[in-house]
Amino acid sequence: MNRRRTNKNDDTSAQRRPTLKTLAFMTGLGVTTVSRALKDAPEIGAETRRRVQLVAKQIGYRPNRAGVRLRTGKTNVISLVLNTEHELMSFVSDIIYGVTEVIADTPYHLIVTPYSRLQDPLDPVRYLVETGSADGVIISRTQPNDPRARYLLEHGIPFATHGRTDMGLVHPYHDFDNYAFATEAVRHLAGMGRRRLALVAPPVGLTYHRHTVNGFADALSEVGALEVPFSTVSIDHSIEQIRMRTAQLMRRDIRPDGIVSSAAAATLAIVAGIEDAGLKLGRDVDVVSKQSSELLHLFRHELLVVNEDFRLAGSELARSVLGWIGGAAPGSLQSLSEPKGVVSYGG
Numbered sequence: 001m002n003r004r005r006t007n008k009n010d011d012t013s014a015q016r017r018p019t020l021k022t023l024a025f026m027t028g029l030g031v032t033t034v035s036r037a038l039k040d041a042p043e044i045g046a047e048t049r050r051r052v053q054l055v056a057k058q059i060g061y062r063p064n065r066a067g068v069r070l071r072t073g074k075t076n077v078i079s080l081v082l083n084t085e086h087e088l089m090s091f092v093s094d095i096i097y098g099v100t101e102v103i104a105d106t107p108y109h110l111i112v113t114p115y116s117r118l119q120d121p122l123d124p125v126r127y128l129v130e131t132g133s134a135d136g137v138i139i140s141r142t143q144p145n146d147p148r149a150r151y152l153l154e155h156g157i158p159f160a161t162h163g164r165t166d167m168g169l170v171h172p173y174h175d176f177d178n179y180a181f182a183t184e185a186v187r188h189l190a191g192m193g194r195r196r197l198a199l200v201a202p203p204v205g206l207t208y209h210r211h212t213v214n215g216f217a218d219a220l221s222e223v224g225a226l227e228v229p230f231s232t233v234s235i236d237h238s239i240e241q242i243r244m245r246t247a248q249l250m251r252r253d254i255r256p257d258g259i260v261s262s263a264a265a266a267t268l269a270i271v272a273g274i275e276d277a278g279l280k281l282g283r284d285v286d287v288v289s290k291q292s293s294e295l296l297h298l299f300r301h302e303l304l305v306v307n308e309d310f311r312l313a314g315s316e317l318a319r320s321v322l323g324w325i326g327g328a329a330p331g332s333l334q335s336l337s338e339p340k341g342v343v344s345y346g347g
Contacts, residue, residue, distance in 0.1 A: 018056075020034050020035055023061060026055055026059070038053065038056060075133060077109060078318065080112050080138045081114075081115065081128075081138065082140060083116070083121070095162070095311070096314065097311050098312060098317070100314075102319055108136075113128060121148060122147050122151060135325055136157070137152060137158075138161075138321060139161050139162065142163030142164065142208075143207060158172075160317045161173045162174060171330050173334050174317050175335075175337070176208075177211075178211040179214055181212065182211075182215030186215075187219055189260070190258075192286060197225050197228065198229070198249065200261045201216075201231075204234070208262075228256040230245075232245050233246075235262050239265065240269070241269075243276065246270045250274055250277035250285070258285060260287075261290065262290055263290060264293075267296060270289075281300055290308050291305045292307070305342070306342055307340065307343065320335075
């Protein structure tokens, strides 16, 4: 009996859901005209399209996804594939905000496809393709020779990468210029009189590791500063690991007087390690860190920061995927954000 009631309620709810017939009745137009107006068909007048789309928005009309897929073969889904174990601070929320801001006025909606470090990163992408779950895919933590990008290209699935590859294959991407970030950070620290510099870099397997390390090394050579090697950690290590190894580094006779950090979460641990070693930020050592939200100065105002806009990244990645779906050439859907200098909150 309970099961029958549930099904009856579900049926009633489905019947109350606005349909094309509902829109046709409310606008005084035919069902075919309404359907074409929702698709921005050029044969339908602009005023009619605006009127139909406004009414659809007001009554909460949503196309039946199963029906759309049967008619067109499309899902109207963009999938954002994320390793949420490594995406800390505001990365996840900001990049999702950026994507949804772009697709809000389109038929598309976003699903997040998570995976863990225990999985092969190709697994969630393979699942999306084999099940036909999405029309377009966004991937992050991009590798120089990324099997996910190659797989998606081979299967003809529109996608964009957060970060560049080095495979000789053309595809959409949005990236932050990490070479320029590291260069600016080193120059700024050298301008403050810091001569012994250490880098907490991205993990070795990712493309932006090479960009960051190369920018750091080239700038050291340019300004005549020395590197204090700190390869025992990357920004993927745990907060406690980074804190402990920073403290060990700062207790050495030859220790850095400047540190470049590639992530805000790692910077919190770096500062804790500096203080564990009995040293003072801004006096004994200065730190330049990337951040995606303006929060680090609330933690320690002595920190120097370079801002990376993940909302912009999400927006650019969404535009790239939609552009490819819409027929644009993949090579025309690539963008690179430049750092806007080192910001000091210390006065």
